[in-house]
Amino acid sequence: MAAKSFDMIVIGAGPGGYVAAIRGAQLGLNVAIVEREHMGGICLNWGCIPTKAMLRSSEVFHLMHRAKEFGLKADGIDYDLDAVVKRSRGVAKQLASGVGHLMKKNKITTVMGEATLPSKGKVSVKTEKGTEELESKAIVLATGARARELPGLEADGDLVWTYKHALLPPRMPKKLLVIGSGAIGIEFASFYNTLGADTTVVEVMDRILPVEDAEISAFAKKAFQKQKMKIMEKATVKKLDRAKGKVTAHIETGGKTEKHEFDTVISAVGIVGNVEGLGLEELGVKVDRTHVIVDEYCRTGVDGLYAIGDLAGAPWLAHKASHEGVMVAELIAGGHPHPVRPDSIAGCTYCHPQIASVGMTEAQAKEKGCKIKVGRFPFIGNGKAIALGEAEGMMKTVFDEKTGELLGAHMVGAEVTELIQGYVVGRQLETTEEDLMHAVFPHPTLSEMMHETVLDAYDRVIHI
Template sequence: MSKYDVIVLGSGPGGYVTAIRASQLGFKTAVVEKENLGGVCLNWGCIPTKALLKSAQVFEYLKHADDYGLKVNDVDKDFGAVIKRSRGVAEGMSKGVQFLMKKNKIDVIEGFGKLKAGKKIDVTNDGKTTEYSADHIIIATGARSRELPSLPQDGKKVIGYREAMTLPEQPKKMIVVGSGAIGVEFAYFYHSMGTEVTIVEFLPNVVPVEDEEVSKQLERNFKKSGIKVMTSSEVTKVDTSGKGVKATVKTKKGEEVLEADVILSAVGIKSNIENIGLEDVGIATDRDKILVNDYYQTNIPGYYAIGDVVPGQALAHVASAEGILCVEKIKGMHVEVLDYGNIPGCTYCTPEVASVGLTEKQAKEKGYDIKVGKFPFSASGKAKAAGTPDGFVKVIFDAKYGEWLGCHMIGAGVTDMIAEAVVARKLETTGHEVLKAVHPHPTMSEAVMEAVAAAYDEVIHL
């Protein structure tokens, strides 16, 4: 039986980052992975979807070359080649993680891991089971596409995000159920490729976790581009008996039957906590999540959990941060508890959406007296020159102390801009400090400064 200081179960952006940090801190480390290094994020999520979205964006540019004074004839796409490029990007990133494992002298144990009492873990591969032990076992098994009883996935006509990335041929019609990040990203991709797309969202707004003004702007953009959006609507049943699929949708006005080649179920995720031995060890769970303290220790000493399997935002960067914090605490370092109120969220459709902190509605509900500033990209010289004038930056400040409560963006490249607000909020920067920090011109990012200026009635370019 091999003995380690730290064994990490799962090699996604939570698991492999945790393993690397553990190794850096001097721990003898191993990571257990049943499929591909990098987990869902690198192989079936964050990275390959961005490759698909980039292909869609380039295709859109080519189709609108006239807007830039350019002539491009016979623009078309090769759907299979687009998918192939995405898979190639994912494979390259996974190989990068393999390199990092070797560089950091981390043992990669292939197979399905199951926890045992006494800080042990059984790993089964090709019918053979091997036992390993460690002083510290960190669970980072991630999550998968959640299934609704009314929308069972068959992998062909009713699919999850995984199948959506590798469809053998492009569907003519697609229904996307759910308008969170996964739903709207795939809706944009397939629509850009030429598929007729309908989004069905149960709640009143698309991207429902975002500020209401952002949600309304994205819905306007989608409808303008030709995507059909049905909010306050619910798929109550599906019929896959025919050539395609029929979805019965309950709306405020009654029932409507939609027909399509395929339905993408994007209604959230389900934690991978079954059959990994939690019950055998006695690790406490609640509502599909493993219960942990501020340092990701479970109720059983020596066992920890991070990422999508614990409460908190199910995001790659959150899992990485949790894992680093977890092993640094194990090492005995002084660590600061993660601030879940300052986690940025990003959605990579076009226009992009990015946010951090409180929405305007949440700030009001918490009783803050607020200052709100908004700057549209239609007034940005860089955005106009780039041909991307849609969207805005919205900022929310506490009127009394100047605390930056929230920042919400929709527009081109805003996922790369939101970090300014995250760092500023971490440093407890006030509105006046942001306003007096000189921003470069012409850039998209100066819209942040302009929005802050608007909040304090000092805006110049509106």
Template sequence: MTNDYDVLIIGGGPGGYVAAIRAAQLGLRTAVVEKQHLGGICLNWGCIPTKALLRGAEVAHTLANLEQFGFAVENPRFDIGKLVQHSRTVSAKLTSGIEYLMNKNGIEVIRGRARLIDKCMVAVTDDKTEIRLRAAHIILATGARPRALPGIEADGERIWTYFQALVPKELPKSLLVVGSGAIGMEFASLYNDLGCEVTLVELAERIMPQEDAEVAALVHKQFEKRGIRIHTSAALAAVDKGGEQLDCRLRLTNGSEQSLAVERVLLAAGIQANIEDIGLEALGVVTERGFIKTDQWCRTNVFGLYAIGDVAGAPCLAHKASHEAVICVEKLAGLEGVHPLDRDYIPGCTYSRPQVASLGLTEEQARAKGHTLKIGRFNYQANGKALAMGEAEGFVKAIFDADSGELLGAHMVGPEVTEQIQGFGIAHSLEATDESLQKVIFAHPTLSEAMHEAVLAACGQALHQ
């Protein structure tokens, strides 16, 4: 093993391993330092295993609604252990796939904990030894972890983070989910479909505060229709673990308090960057609100040091990390034509039931920027494919600048919208306007026809509503 590299990446998650692959493709001598699992949180404890569990929840929902499709099943059996094992198997398969990609591209994987000790110099320690590595370019991709609430610590048994929520030994009868971002919404939906009594608490005035208000309102309605209790403008103030159940005290923003008893609490109120004990102080690396501050090319204030992914700030999404990885490496390698990341148009997806997907500005944000708007909406109740699937709750909302026809935002809630949002992403990337999108032919019958109808509605030419 050499101790000198062109590019050294600290962290092997979706940002780190993609940066390594792209660097190796460009002929740079590359290594990745990873203390635990290649694939990071996303593959091991986030994006992938949650989707495997949510597939089980989808099956549970289908079983509960078989009658409308002519089937009847009596007393179906469910084993949470087998579903959890399925999710872990999927994660393990993908992790081994990354190991293969590292070997294929000639990338050294160094196991241990990395710490910056000087410019272009890193110390890596394991249980027994320390080695020192030098690199012209060092990329920090250390990710993030669940954010703790003041005075309420996860104990891994009764008060969970998503780590424990992914591998329950048994299903709790009742669950309090704190936070209505993507993580909280997905687990609330998952555990509700699997038969748990779920309560959702959000500090903001409405759930999913980052989403378009109309989308959030529909999801709120659908969650309550499913029996999920929702408390907005409320915070979890205290948890008493003295009894068989957890006695939880909610403090509302109007000053009042409310109590409820649950078997488990899931803390899903955001994440915090892994910036501790990696040597930032020694080099004077600038941080901002707990994240490493970078410029449009992922450069920190220290020459030769970069940061990508969750550790570099919101939006904390795997695909954002991977995209930053490519931008960062191509720029440091001197490639021409590299474009900086447009944070406004990173797609966001929540895989709850109903699904939510969004791109660009919300209506409120677009108006605040001074745009005159053309807005089109189309309800899945008028979409043949959605009706045939028995999943017709939801809509598509397309927002255009009335003067230029530029697509400013797209917001979708309903069946499989996470698989469709990229259509709007491609449209924006190719600078398509409302006029050009009207002319696109969408196949029939498809869910995506609702996207076309929303565009037509924005132009006052809706055909099916």
């Protein structure tokens, strides 16, 4: 049977792949997309979306406990973990089926199955019905990544969980150990801690949320400790002894190892790219520590072969994958897109309190030799934050003293994952401190703090 020919083939239907396919179709290309498991990929089915649905449940639960503060009465507050999970699965399912609809609407050929690249420009897909052969001069790899498993700390779904088990928990943990304090680890720690699990977070680096600005990390740590979360920094889980219904973790910190007992462990120690079984090495694709090496336009160095999203390395964020997908589709269609700048991509963590950032931290700006001006503003100085009962938080901006360029912005507190976008747009438009000072922010809003932190950098702050 002759291979079906396309202008562009995308392998993987996560937020990188399906967006690339849609943009390609919009530009008049005949597009095929191959997916082995779920439309929408990890993000929609097992990542970004269902975790936010679960975290929303825990946020509402937390607020119910604070009812008295708001002049409200709520008795016998409780939760049903199965119902919380069921809601999150429903949200994920709704969005995943939406992706399928978008493929049909844009006349994209969908092939469900496992892809390999037998030779340049060729894709072979093992489907339920047999093998389908496809060909194209432009192939986009968007196969994503999976949880990294460390030797001795492997998940078993019972005592030791990955993010997938944590999203479909067999039970509510009583005493929980979370290994890793990046976004995934902290979000699950926050969720289960809010629902009453006695939670300990172990981080190998010298502080939790190591990619964030040090001041924001320190603020978040205090907030988590106030919520009775235990935080162990510069600590390593050496091994786990598993017994019936319990795990003994050997945790090394400050040169000595202590044993701690838990009933559940969540491992969130990073991700590895899905590079196996595609035939990449035979094609001459360079892979470094499970990630495909690409240039700024996501080209692999093999003619007509691109790699986007988690597969192509950090930052491991859905919105980065989507933008790379659009860029690559435009390139394939003969356009001249701008490369995606990693330093203009915001990171958001949906724990309680939320954390969001874009651009350089204060330390990174200093390392680069920039002469900087730094502004800070606390939530306690903002009327809307106090009215919401969310007076815990802070914002911080970093400017280049000479040019007024906004180098970075960092936030911790209520709804900062929505607010950060103001600074993202500002950086995209190459805004200066003057532009931000002249912008009129509506009152009363949390966004006014974004104005105040800029004013503070230049000793003009009003409300503190």
